[in-house]
Every structure is written in structure tokens, then in C-alpha cells.
Amino acid sequence: MVKLLIIIFNDEKKLKALFRKYKLTFNTMTYGMGTASSSLLNYLGLDEVKKSIYFSLIPSNLENSIFNDLKTKFKIKEIGKGIALTVSLNSSSKYISDILVKGSDHEMKDDEVKYELVMTIVKEGYSDIVMSAAKKAGCTGGTVINARSLGSSRTVFMDLAIEPLKDIVLNIVESDITKKVMESITKEAGVKTDARGLTFSLPVDNVIGLQDLDD
Numbered sequence: 001m002v003k004l005l006i007i008i009f010n011d012e013k014k015l016k017a018l019f020r021k022y023k024l025t026f027n028t029m030t031y032g033m034g035t036a037s038s039s040l041l042n043y044l045g046l047d048e049v050k051k052s053i054y055f056s057l058i059p060s061n062l063e064n065s066i067f068n069d070l071k072t073k074f075k076i077k078e079i080g081k082g083i084a085l086t087v088s089l090n091s092s093s094k095y096i097s098d099i100l101v102k103g104s105d106h107e108m109k110d111d112e113v114k115y116e117l118v119m120t121i122v123k124e125g126y127s128d129i130v131m132s133a134a135k136k137a138g139c140t141g142g143t144v145i146n147a148r149s150l151g152s153s154r155t156v157f158m159d160l161a162i163e164p165l166k167d168i169v170l171n172i173v174e175s176d177i178t179k180k181v182m183e184s185i186t187k188e189a190g191v192k193t194d195a196r197g198l199t200f201s202l203p204v205d206n207v208i209g210l211q212d213l214d215d
Contacts, residue, residue: 001060002089002100006117007070008032008143009082010052014074019056022066026057026100032143032170051143058086059100065186069207076209083209085172087117087202115204116178117170120185121147124165126195133188135170137181142171172210175203 009015012029019027032051058066063086070084071077118139120130127144134142145168173181182199189195 003058003060003063003086005054005056005058005063005066005084005086007054007056007076007082007084008051008209009054009074009076010050011060011082011111012052013072014102015054018066018069021069022058022062024056024058027056030055032145034141034143050100053143053145057089057100060088064205065080067208072084075207081209083207084174085115085117085207086205088098088205113175113203113205114208115172115207116124116201118173118174118178118185118199118201118202120169120171120189120197120199122167122169122189122195122197126189126197127167129189129195130167130169130185130197131171132178133184134169134173134181138177139173139181142169144169148156171206 001212007015018024030053032053036049039209043203067084076082076084080203085175118134122130124146131142131144147166147168178201182201185199190199191197
């Protein structure tokens with residue numbers, strides 16, 4: 001099985017070493033902005049608002065080893081060091097699977113999903129509305145990625161205006177409040193609002209960097 005590994009961590013040199021160690025070749029990096037309140041950022045020790053976000057495809061049999069390195073060598077489990085999570089992919093190209101999995105029959109056991117990744121795509125400048133709506137439903141913070149649609153200019157599809165510049169808001173929430181968070185976001189920033197937002201969620205298989213908030 002192939003999984004998507006998402007890491008929010010501001011040390012590119014260390015992560016490059018990790019990717020080389022496990023021979024991970026399908027990696028992408030972008031920047032985002034933290035959206036937690038200043039008081040929460042101070043509590044977490046997150047002085048830097050700008051975030052480096054890494055996406056990597058990994059075989060599931062390496063997940064435990066990678067997370068162990070992130071906990072022990074990168075100290076991500078400590079407050080304010082970063083966040084890492086994995087999401088199962090329903091399918092991937094045979095080329096990628098052959099390279100990553102290499103015939104391994106080791107699979108992770110299915111456990112109860114504790115967290116979900118809520119992703120919301122809105123017009124540029126509306127991420128604050130998304131975060132405000134999410135916080136009303138119990139979410140504590142998130143990360144914003146600046147993006148753009150593939151169209152070079154504003155277009156109209158099925159009477160909906162498609163704007164070229166987008167904000168993508170990532171929120172990791174406990175599964176029992178996922179529906180409440182998504183309903184709140186849809187009400188404040190859904191497709192029928194000026195934000196023209198689309199919201200969906202993905203189950204999180206494994207996550208570190210959040211456990212300290214539960215203690």
C-alpha cells in the first residue's frame with residue numbers, strides 16, 4: 001500500500017536526509033502560513049508563522065520507522081516542533097507502487113480513525129473566514145497554502161465563478177467533530193457564499209505533533 005506523508009516542519013536539510021535514508025523519490029515542498037491564534041502559537045512555541053509543508057509518497061511498511069525517526073531524531077512529538085501525518089491512498093499508478101512497495105506484503109493494521117484532515121479550497125483572501133468557522137466548531141488552528149486554479153483567468157462553470165487564485169486551508173480535527181467543523185465551514189464559506197469554498201475530509205492513519213494537546 002502507498003500512503004501520503006504530510007510533514008509541517010521548518011528544517012529542509014534534516015528532511016532531505018530523511019528522504020535519502022529511506023530512498024523516497026516522490027517528494028514535493030511548498031510554503032504555508034500558520035493560522036492558530038497568537039496565544040496558542042506562544043503556548044506551542046511556534047514563533048515562526050511561515051511554514052514549510054512537505055508531501056511524500058511512502059510504502060506503508062516504512063511508516064513506523066519514519067515516524068520513529070520523526071519522534072526521536074526530529075523531536076516532532078515535542079510541543080512546537082511540527083506535525084506529521086499519513087493518509088491512505090485508495091489507488092496509485094502501478095509505476096509508483098512498483099517502486100515504493102517492491103513486493104512487500106507487510107501492511108499496517110486498520111485502527112479506529114481518531115483524526116481527520118479537513119481541506120477547504122476557497123477564493124484567495126477568505127482563509128480567515130474558514131478558520132473562524134472551524135474554530136467555532138472546536139478546531140484550534142490550521143495551515144494555509146496559496147494556490148491557483150489551472151485556468152489563467154476568471155471563468156464561469158455551472159453558474160459558479162471560478163477564481164484563478166485560491167487559498168487551501170488544512171485543519172487536523174478529531175473525528176467526532178469533523179462533521180460539525182465541515183458544516184460550520186460550509187455555512188460561512190461554502191459554494192453559495194462569496195468565498196466559493198469546497199470542503200472535504202480524509203481519514204488520518206497516523207499523526208504526531210498533536211498528542212501533546214491531548215495531555
